[in-house]
Amino acid sequence: MAKMIHPIAGAIALLTIGFFWLSTVSSELLGSEALVVTVKTMIPWGFLILIPSLMAAGGSGLQLGRGWRNPLVAVKRKRMPIIAGNGILVLIPSALYLSFKAQAETFDAWFYIVQTIELIAGAVNIALLSLNMRDGLRLTRKRPAMDDAST
Template identity: 90%
Template sequence: MARVIHPIAGAIALLTISFFWLSTVSSELFGSDALVVTVKTMIPWGFLILIPSLMAAGGSGFLLGKGWRNPLVSVKRKRMPIIAGSGILILIPSALYLSFKAQAESFDAGFYIVQTLELIAGAVNITLLSLNMRDGLRLTRKRPALRDVSN
C-alpha cells in the first residue's frame, strides 16, 4: 500500500506547494490588492490538503525506505528534516501571518519581509521535494535484465 500512497501523496504535496508559490507570485506581480487578499486568505485552507499529503508521503516513505542501504534513500532521508522544518518553522507561521495581514489590508514592510522569506523557503521546499521525486523515480525505475556476455 505504501508503494501506491507514497508517489501520489508526494505529488499532491509538491503540486500544492507549487500552486501556493505560483499563486502568490502571480497575485503580487500582476494582481490587485483584492486578489492578494484572496490568495493569502485561501492558502491556510490549502493546509487541509497539504499537511495530510506531507504526512502520508513522509510516513509511507519511511516504511518504503526501511532497511534500504541505497545512497538515494539516504539522501532522501536527509532532505526530509529540512522540508519538514522549514514547513513547520517558516512556511505555516508565515502563511498564517500573511493571511492575517492581508485580511487587514496591512501591506507594510513586515508583510513584504515575511512574504520574501516565505517565497524563499517555499522555493527551497519545491526544489527539495522535486529532488526527492526525481530520486524516488530513479529508485523505482525498472532495471534492464542482465545479459550473458560470455562467449
C-alpha cells in the same frame, strides 16, 4: 499499499506547494490588492490538503525505505527534516501571518519582508521535494518488481 500512496501523496504535496508559490507570485505581480487578500486568505485552507499529503508521503516513504541501504534513500531521508522544519518553522507561520495581515489590508514593510522569506522558503521546499521525487523515480527504475528490502 505504501508503494501506491507514496508517489501520489508526494506529488499532491509538491503540486500544492507549487500552486501556493505561483499563486502568490502571480497575484503580487499581476493582480489587484483584492486578489492578494484572496490568495493569502485561501492558502491556510490549503493546509487541509498539504499537511495530510506530506504526512502520508513521509510515513509511506519511511515504510518503503526501511532496510534499504541505497544512497538515494539516505539522501531522501536527509532532506525530509529540512523540508519538515522549513514547513513547520517558516512556511506555516508565515502563511498564517500573511493571511492575517492581508485580511487587515496591512501591506506594510513587515508584510513584504515575511512574503519574501516565505517565497524563498517555499522555493527551497519545492526544490527539495522535486529532488526527492527525481530520486524516488530513479529508485523505482532500479527496484525489482517484488518488494525486496535488501536493496
